Amino acid sequence: MAFVTANGISIHHRIEGRRGAPRLVLLNSLGSDLRIWADVADRLRDRFEILLVDKRGHGLTEATPGPYSIPLLAEDLTALLDALGWAKASIVGLSIGGLIAQHVAIHAPERVESLVLMDTAARIGEAQAWNDRIAAVQKSGVAAIGEAVASRWFSEAFPAEHPARFAAWRAMLEATPREGYAGACAAVRDADYRAEVPRIAAPVLAIVGDADKPTSPDLVKGTADLISGARFAVVDGAGHLPCLERPAEVAALIADHVEASRAATSATRFDAGMAVRRQVLGDAHVDRASAAITPFDAPFQRFITEGAWGSVWAGDRFTRRERSIVTIALLAALGQDEEVAMHVRATRNTGASAEDIAEALMHVAVYAGVPAANHAIKIAKKTYAEMEDAAR
Structure with missing residues (x-):
């Protein structure tokens, strides 16, 4: 008991x-x-x-x-x-x-x-x-x-x-x-x-x-x-x-309802996450990523779409700009080079300015170390330059 x-x-x-x-x-x-x-x-x-x-x-x-x-x-x-x-x-x-x-x-x-x-x-x-x-x-x-x-x-x-x-x-x-x-x-x-x-x-x-x-x-x-x-x-x-x-009938009704509700919620969260992902990263990026999915990584991709994009990024506590700044700072502190570049490119859609990101990377320097911030600054500068070239 x-x-x-x-x-x-x-x-x-x-x-x-x-x-x-x-x-x-x-x-x-x-x-x-x-x-x-x-x-x-x-x-x-x-x-x-x-x-x-x-x-x-x-x-x-x-x-x-x-x-x-x-x-x-x-x-x-x-x-x-x-x-x-x-x-x-x-x-x-x-x-x-x-x-x-x-x-x-x-x-x-x-x-x-x-x-x-x-x-x-x-x-x-x-x-x-x-x-x-x-x-x-x-x-x-x-x-x-x-x-x-x-x-x-x-x-x-x-x-x-x-x-x-x-x-x-x-x-x-x-x-x-x-x-x-x-x-x-x-x-x-x-x-x-x-x-x-x-x-x-x-x-x-x-x-x-x-x-x-x-x-x-x-x-x-x-x-x-x-x-x-x-x-x-x-x-x-x-x-x-x-x-x-009638326990058998009751159990069947409960199980069918709960499982159908969970399936519908998952589908809704996936669709919502995919919409947010496209809004932040852009259709071209998401289309390339989707085309590269295999059976091996399909469960992981669904998890990311539902969990990161359909839950965290879909929340209303932070604005997209604020989430963008926080995300880039965390990725820089962790040395995630490819992700830093991807999210810097996404600032075109989130509203975070280059000045915002530069300020965030100063915080990285203080709290995560100068080498991490210095490396992220190099990646951000290169990415911004590529974005400018593409816009010409």
């Missing part, structure tokens, strides 16, 4: 699957713990690195006095991701987990590669119903509502057809600390993302069991309709927790 202190509490989590593979976070429903994902995770472990999490007040994660809020639970998640060194991942959120996932996608979009919203919505239930449930739990514990809540997790026939499994999952629910369950109920009660979900930019798949009563197919589809490009899928023969009744 793994525990991390993050956002002021001890968080129980588990990492499974293939290390180094695309990362996937699975967020649980109200009253459940990370065990509900076991059958889904088993089907995904060969393709993903998977993070399973017990949210605040559930499973083995520390329970604090309520009420909780979705922003607080989202802070728990991002703090855990920071502690684990996970900069971003695809997030699957079930029920309240879907509200947490929505918050992260809206307020920390850089952390989310793609999003699966399962049996959830931008707004779930009415305040009075949540207040009644909170009062019952605070008075008598989760066991007081165990039968009623657990029966709504599944399709109508499930309890009679699988009595042992139903009893086990109900026991998990009833073991939830009352402060954790009531605190999370308050978070759901107070959450309303209907005005904000249209801002979600990550690729979204909304999934719902056809027999879901707490978040009906119409309710889930209504949230999906608010998000540009969101896809919607119904899992037949499942209630509110399809991961327990």
Whole structure:
């Protein structure tokens, strides 16, 4: 068992699957713990690195006095991701987990590669119903509502057809600390993302069991309709927790969505990087470089186009002129002669002047050594002379 202190509490989590593979976070429903994902995770472990999490007040994660809020639970998640060194991942959120996932996608979009919203919505239930449930739990514990809540997790026939499994999952629910369950109920009660979900930019798949009563197919589809490009899928023969009744179908939907989203993002970054590369280096240079690509260096060329040109050079923190100056100074300090000449030629397109580059090379002299700067100055002078001759 793994525990991390993050956002002021001890968080129980588990990492499974293939290390180094695309990362996937699975967020649980109200009253459940990370065990509900076991059958889904088993089907995904060969393709993903998977993070399973017990949210605040559930499973083995520390329970604090309520009420909780979705922003607080989202802070728990991002703090855990920071502690684990996970900069971003695809997030699957079930029920309240879907509200947490929505918050992260809206307020920390850089952390989310793609999003699966399962049996959830931008707004779930009415305040009075949540207040009644909170009062019952605070008075008598989760066991007081165990039968009623657990029966709504599944399709109508499930309890009679699988009595042992139903009893086990109900026991998990009833073991939830009352402060954790009531605190999370308050978070759901107070959450309303209907005005904000249209801002979600990550690729979204909304999934719902056809027999879901707490978040009906119409309710889930209504949230999906608010998000540009969101896809919607119904899992037949499942209630509110399809991961327990139809794990194979759920795993297939998740894998297909995440992998298709990653492929589309890669294609988009490559196209964006190629456009920036042409703008900076010029069509003639890029055409020559592209014509020289072989199967041996094709993966490297794609990496450079996506990573350097589609990410670093495509950022908006520096201007193209500033990036040009920084790049030439770094290349000069490292003695990369051919690259220095190439980027000096590129100043025709970036707006960096000869005076800018001369000043940058003075910094190289101070911080990287006079010989490195002197050598780069010779290369720059020769390149500028060739540029002038070509312009005549």
